[in-house]
Amino acid sequence: MTCLPPLEVSSSRPKPFSATQSFPGRYASLAKIGDFVRDIAQNSGFQDFAIYSIEMAVDEACSNIIEHAYEGEDKGQIRCSCLVESGVLTITLEDTGHPFNFSQAPIPNLSDNLDDREAHGLGLYFIRRWMDEVYFETSDEGNTLIMIKRKVNG
Amino acid sequence: MTCLPPLEVSSSRPKPFSATQSFPGRYASLAKIGDFVRDIAQNSGFQDFAIYSIEMAVDEACSNIIEHAYEGEDKGQIRCSCLVESGVLTITLEDTGHPFNFSQAPIPNLSDNLDDREAHGLGLYFIRRWMDEVYFETSDEGNTLIMIKRKVNG
């Protein structure tokens, strides 16, 4: 009888992990969606600031779904899927609200003159700057936002 | 062979202890005189606030010696003797300055109206209120102030 070595557990290439959850499209869901993605990012070994960036991007995207795609609370669900594979987190957010041309959203005014500053328009900017890749698709069934974040040194 | 019990050590009646030190009559001596009496009071088991009261009374008395008995710095010495016996601390302060009628010093104005308050006159009041007994003698050789503080519970 031979003794096999224990199955190798590599921290850089663990088994792919995925989780999906649907949330009611209301602002009170935001903290729960935040918990959901934060836990996954934490357990996948992302660094503190990367975890914060991910939570922020998801929060901004979900706020936009409620405010702009559904134009109000309790008009539909937000479906959130996370896939972690080879140190890459892919987050997919799906809604059944109004279509939207993501790529034509304007860049916000970041002037350091207070009077020139608009209070609105920062959400998409955070998503674009803090995520590594962002894709948006509108179809008859609704909108799909895909955000990808790669682990650094991971 | 019999075993004798260890010699009894009673904290309430230790051996009498005394110490004397002379200090130049200048304000810079006050901290050193304070250290001298505070150490003795601490080692004799006085409680924190009693130790503070003793340091305060001694500081006030020595300040008066410099300011009033000597009318200035470096006119003479201040001799400080401490005797601890049966939980009673007796502090004797001797100077060779002007004579003084201690018992006729006025009671300070303690009005709670700021305009009525004098900045001066609190030193003797602290000595009288915080020490248990106070004696003052003037002779040809100078003045002697004796202050007695008794340990509470001890």
Add this chain to the structure above:
Amino acid sequence: MEISITPYKHSDLVTAKGRVDSYTAPQLSESFNGITDAGRYKIAFDMSGLDFLSSAGLRVLINTQKTCKRYNRGELVLVNIPENIYAALDLAGFIPLFKIFDDVLTAVGSL
């Protein structure tokens, strides 16, 4: 989110703990508006207890700063900004728009 307000002679200290997102930002906004509506425009915002601040929170900060600074009446200053939230303020270009302090005493003392 928990909010507390401490009024001082010349200024008010607002302390918030927890998560500021689109759900809770209206509460924060109401707290600031309560102060400015009372004619008080010098506000220190202690952020040390904040875990998260979304762009909805940033909106509240910029709107409050505009109200406070109008006619040179006062200002909103930020205190004890957690690192991650500082990065968000920085990316949003907020750093030049607010005085930032490391401790509440210096912040309140400056107002």
Add this chain to the structure above:
Amino acid sequence: MEISITPYKHSDLVTAKGRVDSYTAPQLSESFNGITDAGRYKIAFDMSGLDFLSSAGLRVLINTQKTCKRYNRGELVLVNIPENIYAALDLAGFIPLFKIFDDVLTAVGSL
């Protein structure tokens, strides 16, 4: 004794550490006079680091309070008074003459 002075917008915070007696009280007095001579009459005195305060120190406090309160210009408030020193202030009847605070922020914020 060590003294530090922190100027705020409406007041100054004076912090002293160590022993105030007839030797060191003139230093404390000069610090307060420097502030009031500059036309500033709202002073918070943080006493938390004081080991000892003789009647020479009490004199400085009462004289500074008189200067600050003259013509209703301001006041000296006391902060973080150590227990033994509080007993001395109490015996001297100083408690009604000064506002007393448990923390520097509330003291500075009150001025």
